[in-house]
Amino acid sequence: MFEKALVGTKRYYGVLGFLLLLIGIGFFIYLKQLDFGLGITGMSRDVSWGFYIAQFTYLVGVAASAVMVVLPLYLHDYKAFGRIAILGEFLAVAAVTMCILFIVVDLGKPSRLFNVLLHPTPNSVLFWDMIVLNGYLLLNLICGWTVLQAERNEVPPPKWVKPFIYIAIPWAPSIHTVTAFLYAGLPGRGYWLTAIMAPRFLSSAFAAGPALLVLLCLLVRKYTKFDPGREQIQTLGKIVTYAILINVFFFFCEIFTVFYSQIPDHMMHFKYLFAGLEGKGQLVPWMWVSIVGMTLTAIFLVIPSVRKNENTLALACGLVVITTWIDKGLGLITGGFVPNPFDTITEYWPTIPEAFITLGVWAVGFLILTMLYKVAVSVKEEIRA
Amino acid sequence: MSISRRDFLRIAGFSTLFGLGAKAAFEMLAPGELEAKLAPNPKALTAQRWAMVVDMRKLDDQTAQRCIEACHRIHNVPDFGNPVNPEDQVNPQDQNRWEIKWLWKEKFEHAFPGQEQPYVAERLHKLNFLLLCNHCNNPPCVRVCPTKATWKREDGVVMMDQHRCIGCRYCMAACPYGARSFNWRNPRPFIKNENQTYPTREIGVVEKCTLCAERLAKGQLPACVEVSNGALTVGDLNDAKSKVRELLRANFTIRRKPQLGSNPQVYYIV
Ligand code: SF4
Ligand code: SF4
Numbered sequence: 276m277f278e279k280a281l282v283g284t285k286r287y288y289g290v291l292g293f294l295l296l297l298i299g300i301g302f303f304i305y306l307k308q309l310d311f312g313l314g315i316t317g318m319s320r321d322v323s324w325g326f327y328i329a330q331f332t333y334l335v336g337v338a339a340s341a342v343m344v345v346l347p348l349y350l351h352d353y354k355a356f357g358r359i360a361i362l363g364e365f366l367a368v369a370a371v372t373m374c375i376l377f378i379v380v381d382l383g384k385p386s387r388l389f390n391v392l393l394h395p396t397p398n399s400v401l402f403w404d405m406i407v408l409n410g411y412l413l414l415n416l417i418c419g420w421t422v423l424q425a426e427r428n429e430v431p432p433p434k435w436v437k438p439f440i441y442i443a444i445p446w447a448p449s450i451h452t453v454t455a456f457l458y459a460g461l462p463g464r465g466y467w468l469t470a471i472m473a474p475r476f477l478s479s480a481f482a483a484g485p486a487l488l489v490l491l492c493l494l495v496r497k498y499t500k501f502d503p504g505r506e507q508i509q510t511l512g513k514i515v516t517y518a519i520l521i522n523v524f525f526f527f528c529e530i531f532t533v534f535y536s537q538i539p540d541h542m543m544h545f546k547y548l549f550a551g552l553e554g555k556g557q558l559v560p561w562m563w564v565s566i567v568g569m570t571l572t573a574i575f576l577v578i579p580s581v582r583k584n585e586n587t588l589a590l591a592c593g594l595v596v597i598t599t600w601i602d603k604g605l606g607l608i609t610g611g612f613v614p615n616p617f618d619t620i621t622e623y624w625p626t627i628p629e630a631f632i633t634l635g636v637w638a639v640g641f642l643i644l645t646m647l648y649k650v651a652v653s654v655k656e657e658i659r660a
Numbered sequence: 661m662s663i664s665r666r667d668f669l670r671i672a673g674f675s676t677l678f679g680l681g682a683k684a685a686f687e688m689l690a691p692g693e694l695e696a697k698l699a700p701n702p703k704a705l706t707a708q709r710w711a712m713v714v715d716m717r718k719l720d721d722q723t724a725q726r727c728i729e730a731c732h733r734i735h736n737v738p739d740f741g742n743p744v745n746p747e748d749q750v751n752p753q754d755q756n757r758w759e760i761k762w763l764w765k766e767k768f769e770h771a772f773p774g775q776e777q778p779y780v781a782e783r784l785h786k787l788n789f790l791l792l793c794n795h796c797n798n799p800p801c802v803r804v805c806p807t808k809a810t811w812k813r814e815d816g817v818v819m820m821d822q823h824r825c826i827g828c829r830y831c832m833a834a835c836p837y838g839a840r841s842f843n844w845r846n847p848r849p850f851i852k853n854e855n856q857t858y859p860t861r862e863i864g865v866v867e868k869c870t871l872c873a874e875r876l877a878k879g880q881l882p883a884c885v886e887v888s889n890g891a892l893t894v895g896d897l898n899d900a901k902s903k904v905r906e907l908l909r910a911n912f913t914i915r916r917k918p919q920l921g922s923n924p925q926v927y928y929i930v
Contacts, residue, residue, distance in 0.1 A: 311845055311863075313863075321757075323832040383829070383865060384826045387825075388826060394807045396807065399804050401804065462922060540773075
């Protein structure tokens with residue numbers, strides 16, 4: 276079945292070629308990073324995690340959101356999603372692969388990666404994160420691939436995958452919950468020390484992932500002979516709407532607790548992000564775009580006519596992807612480290628090499644996504660022909 | 661051949677179980693090295709629970725500086741503002757980002773954020789507090805480390821194994837005292853006078869103060885304590901007759917962020 280990923284139109288090869296180029300550049304700069312050390316990034320003693328870990332955090336959400344397709348299909352027998360379940364699962368495969376790569380490029384000593392397995396440490400959340408991520412990758416590969424194969428042969432999926440499908444459903448929120456716990460249990464980091472971290476992660480993930488899937492479905496419809504379906508896209512749109520509303524609500528819950536209590540350790544991070552402290556506040560415009568944009572998009576999406584029109588829906592989904600990305604991919608990690616434990620401010624901004632390595636990893640993800648989607652779409656075209 | 665002390669202890673433990681004894685284990689692993697390394701120095705300083713008291717009444721600025729220099733010199737801590745070869749100059753911003761420090765000075769409001777009070781004790785605000793890893797009794801850095809590269813010894817010293825650390829920097833996010841540094845780049849071109857008896861580090865690992873575990877094992881006091889003219893004291897918290905207990909009994913002391921539950925073991929007399 277995989278051979279289908281290797282044959283295609285000129286445009287298909289063009290996309291692959293472009294992604295390979297980005298991967299090549301990213302890899303080359305990564306070799307530089309291995310040689311010089313993580314000093315080529317913008318990270319510092321005070322902001323010791325940056326862009327890499329932020330992308331990882333965002334993408335875990337995208338990966339987890341595949342469950343938003345699989346769950347209605349298998350638990351509520353919502354048959355319409357049978358048509359796009361594979362797109363959700365393959366999006367998860369690509370996203371988890373990126374997550375794992377982002378962790379690897381962030382390590383100071385990647386050659387010692389296996390120390391995590393050689394010295395298993397159950398008290399470390401990172402240990403569990405590694406387990407759930409790899410498990411999730413495997414589950415999605417198994418489920419996606421077997422179901423697609425069955426579809427191609429026009430037989431029902433084999434019985435043995437059923438348990439895997441059912442395990443994958445609770446597994447999805449678990450990857451994002453464990454990732455939230457990476458941050459939420461640390462003393463002295465007021466921005467992260469909140470029990471609503473995991474719920475917030477899930478709500479933004481269940482908005483961002485399906486929003487991305489809507490956009491991908493529209494692309495698939497435009498460029499291939501396979502139509503994911505209007506009903507499917509509309510249902511995804513509703514999921515995005517409720518999830519982003521809940522996410523905005525959670526954000527304001529957080530704001531209430533932090534600012535009504537007036538506890539400085541918790542307030543100062545928000546002040547840094549949304550107003551700036553001691554004249555430093557390079558994230559301020561970003562954070563305002565994120566929260567105002569997110570709130571407006573949420574309200575916008577509630578209006579049925581907006582949601583029903585695929586053009587405005589696409590626009591709203593694009594905004595959801597961008598605003599949630601700013602929140603997690605920029606603000607969350609930096610905001611947790613600034614101000615530092617001495618109440619002083621060291622700002623962080625990714626450097627150019629760091630940005631190119633990041634782009635390279637994203638390109639790996641999109642390469643995997645493109646090839647897997649190519650396989651899926653070819654199979655769908657074939658059985659309908 | 662060199663093996664880590666921990667690996668040795670583990671294998672020695674097994675060998676003892678099988679009736680071979682520690683010596684046999686060592687001969688198996690590193691023949692001939694035994695006499696030099698194994699026999700615990702009878703003069704070694706030991707404690708059930710190490711703690712440090714910093715007497716700010718005695719710690720003037722020069723003394724603090726002397727402590728820092730002694731510590732950083734013997735532990736080969738790089739100084740990015742002062743490279744061995746002039747062509748390795750680092751701009752001030754990067755010096756700040758890459759800084760590695762085991763022992764350093766900080767003003768009261770930075771050392772004890774949230775505890776400053778505008779109209780009280782002007783004297784406090786002029787002081788430079790000497791900060792280091794607190795060798796917490798309930799250390800969050802140990803809790804989060806996925807490889808046990810950071811671990812707590814029986815006697816309370818929180819140790820770093822630079823050969824096991826994968827450089828994930830989770831411990832840096834977890835330490836609420838900013839006590840850990842990361843080797844963002846190769847530190848060696850920034851070590852002017854290398855101490856041959858203590859290892860230098862390489863890129864990609866975390867490091868911090870280890871309460872001079874290597875000196876305690878030889879019966880010496882930590883380097884900072886030695887040069888502090890009595891401003892710094894280490895001792896056994898579990899020994900009611902120890903010097904630290906005496907100081908704690910006779911003086912009011914404060915600790916950094918005790919409300920976080922990490923139970924820091926560096927006490928400050930102010
Ligand atoms: S001060 Fe920081 S590094 Fe030292 S033991 Fe406590 S938490 Fe760990
Ligand atoms: S950076 Fe090293 S010491 Fe710190 S948590 Fe990771 S493996 Fe452990």
